Amino acid sequence: MSAAVLTPADEGELAEAIRDARGGLRILGGGTRGAGAPGPALSVAGIAGVTLHEPGALTLVARAGTPLADVEAALVEEGQRLPFEPMDHRALLGTEGAPTIGGVVAANVSGPRRIQAGACRDSLIGVRFVDGTGAAISNGGRVMKNVTGYDLVKLMAGSRGTLGVLTELSFKVLPAPETEATLILEGLSDAQAVAALSAALGTPFEVSGAAHGAGRTVLRIEGFTDSVAYRAGRLRTALARFGDATAEDDPERSRAIWRAIRDVTDFADRPGDVWRVSVKPTDGPAIAARAGAEETLFDWGGGLVWLLVPAGTDLRARLGDFAGHATLVRADAATHAELGTFHPEPAPLAAIAAGLRAKFDPRGVLNPGLMG
Amino acid sequence: MEMPAPNPSVLSRRAQIAARLREVLPADAVIDDPVETRAYECDALTAYRCPPLAVVLPASTQEVAAVLRLCNREGVPVVPRGAGTSLAGGSMPTQDSVVLGVARMNAVLETDYDNRTIRVQAGRTNLSLSDAVAEGGFFYAPDPSSQLACAIAGNIAMNAGGAHCLKYGVTTNNLLGATVVLMDGTVTEIGGAHLDAPGLDLLGVICGSEGQLGVVTEAVLRILPAPEGARPVLMAFDSSEVAGACVADIIRAGVLPVAIEFMDGPCIRACEDFAHAGYPDCAALLIVEVEGSEAEIDMQLGLIKQVARGHSPQEVRESASPEESAAIWKGRKSAFGAMGRLGDYICLDGTIPVSALPQVLGRIGALSQEYGLRVANVFHAGDGNMHPLILFDANTPGELERAEALGAEILRACVAAGGCLTGEHGVGVEKRDLMVDQFSAADMEAQMRVKDVFDPRWLLNPAKVFPLAQSQARRAAG
């Protein structure tokens, strides 16, 4: 097995590389998000570039290997952004390199704004990919309303390269807000905090971030300056029973708060395994109690629970049966292998997923074993 | 409309199949009297009709599973049906099929304001969902114009949209979980009240699969807190091109309206005659609605009017009261009814990049002349989802066919402009044969592979979505 990385320069070369594969390939974007399958590496970094940005139609199309930073830079120039605020995994995982837009989509990476603007898959409106037989396939397109044929766009988002290697992605983008502010409540228990987040998310004040960790409960509001001030004021009143919220209305400092939550930076330099548990928000505190973690961060109004536990902890065993799922995000390879990265699925769904993989990748060359 | 020849072996077992269905369902849940099955012979694409072999109206997920298990064993095609408002013939039966209607399954199972979700049986109608959570100050966002009648089941199967999806997204963006029964009777629970699914996004591919992958019996949907207020502004322009350019500039300006609706001259005049909403007589008008507090609305509408002024509008009419808001929306909401008065019409649903609006409108005008048929345009302009309405007279021999041919040309023009055949109504039987204009053989093959996995015998709604020639081998092998 050669250590060389295959780096096709276009979709045609990629298809050829896949057709030529005699065993499993490890599909790479920027390689910053860990969790790869064994086998020689196939990188899409050479298939790069923003191919279309139409600000008046809120659309951007980019090839999969385009660095996320390039996509974001193109958008900033027009006062726009990706709505779903993708996490940067580098600090948490200790990885290097440049995250690519293809990697973001392959892992359906979505940050705090997921509660308001949707996940990566919700902004994704078109894909091109090469399947395990080497066929180039297009689905969706560049328009934001499209129900023509099956929605393989959603299927590809989060499929981690196991159904096909993404080559081009289209997004619905949004205007970036004029400013933002963060309301901060201190000293709430997990249960009180999630109650406060639920109360806030039940108001019409368009909360775009709702998190709790390290004794601080934070809520983000974005938009035009006057509107942010108005909504922050109304929200403070609405939350008075949880304490007197302070407002961070310096947009830079507010942004820093949410970057840290997005990237789970509090866990970055601490030893141990990191898990991410997805549940309905009001179940979050009970999950955290059962997990007995060293550190806990609630995002998504309580529905996304980040847990730092001693290395090798079988968190799923600790949690027992619950409505939701737990993903192992950071651990050594042995722990990933022993516990499994992804939550076991109910048998009928696992059978469908296996059936889809067998259809899209009949020879099992695309990240084999990564998802089951 | 070409449909596959019905399976003679199924037709010959008609009585036996009905008897078997009665073994697994209460007697009143099976209809096979030809007079009664006529009520299910079509959906809202009324030009095409075909009474089914039988109709079943199960009342629970278990009953749905029993029906599917039976039909799978007997090799009988099943056509799932919600409220039958599909404009694409999605729920149109075939002669050898059992129509499985979920209308009896219409309960709200759980309302959860803390987690902002509602769990319902899939036969629940769209509007009644918003009604159910209104007392808590919430609403369900996707709002198809048919929302009074259409069911969540059909909304999920078609990935329905509505006037407000520029801000809130379409069905797939508001669907968190579902109970789905596979053709072999297996009951699956996908997703739930949590925000993301583990593993592959199966819910994402089921949504919009037009009843071909499984029967949805329950759904967990996101509900949202109702905005403090909303207010529309109506803007009249002397050409469609200018109105189109104004739409793009509004979006660029950084405001995100909840809705940007567009009507052209023919449509405006028809609506005026019908609803007397007091619309100005102009070539094109936009209705733009924003949400928030009074001050927030003032600010956003101020910005929008400023952008519009750059396009020299003929008139700008901002609502000053709930009555005026209702008047502004009145004409738009009655558009389909108004067109119905002018005669028969076909409602198209292509989507185009907003930037291509002027060009495509021009092309539609030229095609309309060429075919000698009137076309009125009304659509969700913010997201480029057009609804050209082709007027024709069904009693004039050949005119339906001519209207359909014109429709096909218009949809091809949408695809050529970088858009797609259907933005929210679905492919059904109506646009089945146009799929080749948008997709390569490999693209369609990839989609059909998904069906192979969920429904290996191709018994669920089999003659829809894919051109018959493309799906022939698979349907025959079933």
Ligand SMILES: Cc1cc2nc3c(=O)[nH]c(=O)nc-3n(C[C@H](O)[C@H](O)[C@H](O)COP(=O)(O)OP(=O)(O)OC[C@H]3O[C@@H](n4cnc5c(N)ncnc54)[C@H](O)[C@@H]3O)c2cc1C
């Ligand atoms: C006047 C009018 C206006 C409309 N406006 C809009 C609009 O603004 N936006 C929009 O998106 N649509 C619109 N539509 C189209 C239609 O209302 C939608 O497609 C709607 O989602 C269909 O819902 P239904 O319950 O009537 O489904 P049906 O017509 O019964 O079925 C539609 C499809 O869903 C499948 N299906 C039904 N039930 C199930 C189930 N339980 N499991 C799996 N599959 C199932 C059927 O097989 C079929 O393919 C409009 C229609 C009319 C007549």
